[in-house]
Amino acid sequence: MQIAFQRSPRRRVAGALAASAAAILAVSGCSVANTTQSESASPNTLRIVLPQEPPTLEPCDASLTATGVVVRSNITEPLIERDPNTGALQPKLASSWRQVEPNVWQFTTASGVKFSNGATFDAHDAAFSIQRTFNGAIGCDVNGYVFDDSTIDVQALDDHTVQMRTEQPDPILPLRVSFIEMVPRTTDPDNKVREPIGTGPYMVDFWDSGQRIALKANPNYHGTAPAYTRAIYQWRTEGSVRAAMVANDEADIATSLGPEDGAGDLGIAYVNNETTALRMQATDAPLDDIRVREAIDYSINRAGIVKALFQGLGRPAAELVGKGIVGYNDQLTPTPYDLDKARKLVDEARADGVPVDTTIRLIGRTGQFPKINETIEAIQYSLSKIGLNVKIEMMDTSGQMQYQVRPFVAGSGPVLLMVQHGNQAGDSQFTLDQYMLSDGYQSTYGTAAYDREIQAAEAMTGDARQAALATVLADEPVKIRQYAYIAHMEAVLAKSNKVSYQPNSATGDEMRLSEMTHATSRND
Template sequence: MQIAALRHSRRRRLSGALVASAVAMLAVSGCGVANTTQSDSASPDTLRIVLPQEPPTLEPCDASLTATGVVVRSNITQPLIERDPDTGELLPLLASSWEQVEPNLWRFTTASGVQFSNGAPFDAEDAAFSIERTFNGAIGCDVNGYVFDDSTIEVSTPDRSTVELRTESPDPILPLRISFIEMVPRTTDPDSKVREPIGTGPYMVDFWDPGQRIALKANPNYASEAPQFSRAIYQWRAEGSVRAAMVANDEADLATSLGPEDGAGDLGISYVNNETTALRMHATEAPLDDPRVREAIDFAINREGIVDALFQGLGLPAAQLVGKGIVGYNDALTPTPYDLDRAKALIDEARADGVPVDRTVRLIGRTGQFPKINETIEAIQFSLSEIGLDVKIEMMDTSGQMQYQVRPFVPGAGPFLLMIMHGNQAGDTQFTLDQYMLSEGYQSSWGKAEYDEQIRAAAALTGAERQTALASVLADEPAEIRQYAYLAHMEAVLAKSDRVDYRPNSATGDEMRLSEMTRAAPDHD
């Protein structure tokens, strides 16, 4: 029997230094996995995909990062359980079954006959190792911050097909949490992130040309039906119009993260994704520590105008940080109205009381985070200047922006607003609350003890009571905290060539399963 007590600390998670080191790793020459001179990208057996940015890492425990998960998750590696993005149902994958045998104890039975791409068999020891490695603060797994809190979990393997997880307190959604941990072989380095992940998925890494492309090839040891496409080549281009043109010109089969203005034409497919955009207001320094200033910022955002003019109607103004279909979504909430006069009055009132509203506030955005982000940031800056705030725009790349998005935040950063885009891949509001609204949440800048208790009480419930309590927590956020000015529930556009059949869903932006892509039937018209 193997037993390990795991304690996870958000304060030791992905720091700016770790992000920077992951990005720097990409620039190391000679790190290709295999011969990078292969030129079969035009083969009918090869999927050609163009992304907005290069993945910062292929480390499986960072698969909750959109740029990493879209390549790794369910392609190279797999979890014990997967979630159907359409229904929210949890489905067996590398675990054949699971049950809550005691209030604090969950038991998972691993599937038989599964191998890793290196030929090693998968069993409960690998599952236990993967869970322990994910909790290891030394490697700063992003999935830790996304899925787990600071509680202790004991992992044991009574036999080679059984993994047991004992929690400090009852956790009704532990299987949902476990669905975010990708399984790796127990021979994986437990203390360092890997460049060449080994998994049980339908594909394996063929080569990675830093700054150029990543190639996957079919895993010969895959336990299920082989995918129709035996290879996949990923490239990246920052401009959406360039990505769309690559599909139109038969240089790519799929292009992600497009805007309606990028020219995908008849090849474009719009779909509702699970992303919500918002401004996070760091309320730890003046003038943002005054609730009137934060409320004024909320009133100053023209949500409908941004969605209509910049997003060309692809989206809905948001009143909360989760969208429809997520457990806890509150359909009674309405977006904050656009009211510059009321916003100005709040700023004037704060100024009269001595709040330094003339202090420069940084407005930080991530380049390429979503279509028209630059224009969105500029529109918000203009509105905030209209109500009397001095706002300075700073656009950053992923590694720079992440230092302001996740704990530990950049020290001495001064007052700043951060554009975020949150996709609740899990389908339950608790994941959003734990990360974004608890006082010490991985992506939360502050909070209140009373509101923390309200979150924890809701998280302990199940069924209809859980839905009601989580919805109430979301409704209370503006009054209790007002850390966010919600912007929009986003929609996305995917460009797809006629030779591929694929239906995008709400998870496509975070997890694009290549095995679901098939060759389109020839057109005999």
């Protein structure tokens, strides 16, 4: 069966054919890709083109999308993994786990597992990997993202048992542990590594900085050998170029495409669990006035952005988590687009002495999602219409992350930051703790009262937990309004007909090469 773009006809990917884009590039005399002829010709090499170079391959930063898409479940693996389709936790490098006391969990490590360097994996490596994640000297992203810099006692009781003791009972600790990638205890405990050692189906072959990353099959892999023995990652900023590389047989997979990038019948649309939002730094004037933040919220034309820029691939958002996440509140509606109301709020703040003419920095990350530049420009235009002075600053990943995660850039002034959050864990606690607590890893503002509301909800279980978390999400725009939610996103991936692969909601953060196989026919 011919692989078509998997949407209804009225929402198919639009734009020029990828072949046209390839022809344009050919006129310039340049090759789209930078792969060698031998790699291009090899049927056992996967060629993947990303929108940006990973900032690091450090496993404890695998919760970063640009890092996790290469590292997670390819080079390294966790003790437990979450099924993106069902949300169920499944054994990986842990064969079982149990709560032995309210504050204590024990994990039994799997037998017969080796790292790519030949060393045997056991509970001591698992304990080391978890402890290393908490090492403040490294500044692991997963620590703030998943564990909120909390204190946890970790020890290997024997070669096959790891015990974790928390300060307070933690009903979702196994879910948190699923974010920690296992590394050998010989790994540098105090510094991030460039080429990690793991237990995954692949290992790093080489990283040609600025050009490409090559992985090769791990000869010591404990599972079924992957269909492809090598994988080559390259990166191109322009989505149309990435799509053309697949159409021109210079790549097999191209990620993060927009509907206008020309993927045609090679494109597959899928829900990726990402939500875009504008984070408002409420500690600096004029953003410290809730009326100004409310005005910014009213000035965003969510429906227009989704329709015109995303071509229908997504839906306007009223909260930072999407459907299927515990706590998702289906009763919330997106803030309406109302420039008149926004102008009145700004005028009221100005009349009360709020310095609304202060320059506000609107920061976006290049390649963060398709049409990011146009989205940023549309928001700036609307904000200028309501009387705010906004300056756009586009940054690469490393630059933008200085404003997104703690410790934030000191004295940065009033900042509006475009963020994109994908809660792959399936519980709103992972969103609330990092994005909404006063001292959250990616939060710049909050109140003691709202913190207590969050923490009380997170202590609950079952239906009570769902209801309490939903209330917390509903209260954020009313009590805090740190965010102007924009859209729940959908993604487009281009795939060669030679490869059989079905993306899922986790693909944007964790693209498992072992799930890619040779297509049985050109129309597979």
